Amino acid sequence: xxxxxxxxxxxxxxxxxxxxxxxxxxxxxxxxxxxxxxxxxxxxxxxxxxxxxxxxxxxxxxxxxxxxxxxxxxxxxxxxxxxxxxxxxxxxxxxxxxxxxxxxxxxxxxxxxxxxxxxxxxxxxxxxxxxxxxxxxxxxxxxxxxxxxxxxxxxxxxxxxxxxxxxxxxxxxxxxxxxxxxxxxxxxxxxxxxxxxxxxxxxxxxxxxxxxxxxxxxxxxxxxxxxxxxxxxxxxxxxxxxxxxxxxxxxxxxxxxxxxxxxxxxxxxxxxxxxxxxxxxxxxxxxxxxxxxxxxxxxxx
Numbered sequence: 001x002x003x004x005x006x007x008x009x010x011x012x013x014x015x016x017x018x019x020x021x022x023x024x025x026x027x028x029x030x031x032x033x034x035x036x037x038x039x040x041x042x043x044x045x046x047x048x049x050x051x052x053x054x055x056x057x058x059x060x061x062x063x064x065x066x067x068x069x070x071x072x073x074x075x076x077x078x079x080x081x082x083x084x085x086x087x088x089x090x091x092x093x094x095x096x097x098x099x100x101x102x103x104x105x106x107x108x109x110x111x112x113x114x115x116x117x118x119x120x121x122x123x124x125x126x127x128x129x130x131x132x133x134x135x136x137x138x139x140x141x142x143x144x145x146x147x148x149x150x151x152x153x154x155x156x157x158x159x160x161x162x163x164x165x166x167x168x169x170x171x172x173x174x175x176x177x178x179x180x181x182x183x184x185x186x187x188x189x190x191x192x193x194x195x196x197x198x199x200x201x202x203x204x205x206x207x208x209x210x211x212x213x214x215x216x217x218x219x220x221x222x223x224x225x226x227x228x229x230x231x232x233x234x235x236x237x238x239x240x241x242x243x244x245x246x247x248x249x250x251x252x253x254x255x256x257x258x259x260x261x262x263x264x265x266x267x268x269x270x271x272x273x274x275x276x277x278x279x280x281x282x283x284x285x286x287x288x289x290x291x292x293x294x295x296x297x298x299x300x301x
Contacts (some may be wrong), residue, residue: 007033007036007037010029011037012036014029015030018129020215021270023056024049024050024053024054024057025051025054025058028046028047028057030045031044031063031064032063034046036144040067043063044068044206047061051064058083058084058085058086058087058091059084061080061087062081062093062094062097065078065080065101069101069104074104074250075105078102081097081098090121091121092117092121093118093122094116095114095115096115096118096128099115099118103134108139109139110111111135111278112132112136115128115131115135115291119132124183125155126152126153126155126156126161127152127229129148129149129151129152129155129162130162133145133146133147133148133149133152133164136148137165137172138183142172145165146166146169146170149165150162150166150233152284160186160189160193161193163196164182164193165185166182166194167179167180167186167196167200171184171199176206176207179206180203180207183196183200183203184200187200194220194223194227197219197220198216198220198227198229198230200216201220201230201234201237204216205237210213213233214238214241216233217230217234217237221234226257227257227290228254228264230252231250232250234250235247235251235254235267238250239270243270244274248268248271248275251264251268251271260273260291262288262291263288263290265285265288266284266285266288267289269281269284269285272284
């Protein structure tokens with residue numbers, strides 16, 4: 001990482017060096033500097049120039065893969081992570097990044113051996129256990145996921161993410177008390193852990209503890225004001241408490257942030273009916289149905 005203020009100087013230095021003599025490592029370093037400055041397209045071109053000069057430069061492939069991943073170009077990212085592994089079979093980070101790209105493509109079964117390989121090569125990385133556990137949880141392999149999250153805690157005892165993930169799995173298993181305990185532990189470690197505030201609020205709402213739930217939804221929104229789902233769920237808490245005006249405000253905010261949020265349209269429609277605004281409610285119910293039908297078509301395709 002370059003210090004702030006030194007980026008432009010570094011970029012100019014690398015460009016001058018390349019005018020004198022093209023060099024793969026210099027192109028690679030230029031790519032790093034350009035990427036850090038947010039100039040992704042130029043960074044990609046620099047990494048590609050490095051690879052043209054030195055096709056087995058694993059670090060350039062890995063960094064190029066990361067840029068493609070950020071753009072959602074996962075197939076291209078996968079190819080470059082595979083090239084990294086080909087040049088360095090012990091590159092634990094490349095196995096992990098490859099697994100994450102596969103998981104994002106919905107190829108969880110294919111991703112799992114790569115998560116495991118990353119851990120075998122680097123057993124001291126808590127993030128690797130967390131990613132692997134998350135993939136297993138998505139497959140419904142909850143007990144295995146719990147074991148991996150516990151291993152993450154063994155490696156990094158102060159991991160708020162690990163406690164959060166344990167809570168999320170316990171919630172799916174139906175143990176709300178244990179889930180609440182884990183989310184609270186995550187927040188003791190990191191009071192600004194948005195997901196823990198949000199999921200703790202959901203658990204408290206399910207237990208009927210609406211005031212506490214509202215407080216944690218509000219904490220999540222203070223940290224992440226554009227969190228549409230939190231606005232929606234806080235609106236549902238307000239509706240359950242009988243405060244329809246505030247509920248409607250939260251539902252509308254959720255839809256301003258995420259206009260295709262079917263559940264928010266439905267919730268807003270229900271609240272508007274209770275306020276006697278049936279014509280506007282019908283509009284939101286129609287929107288909810290349109291979005292849900294569109295989802296079914298995409299799923300069928």
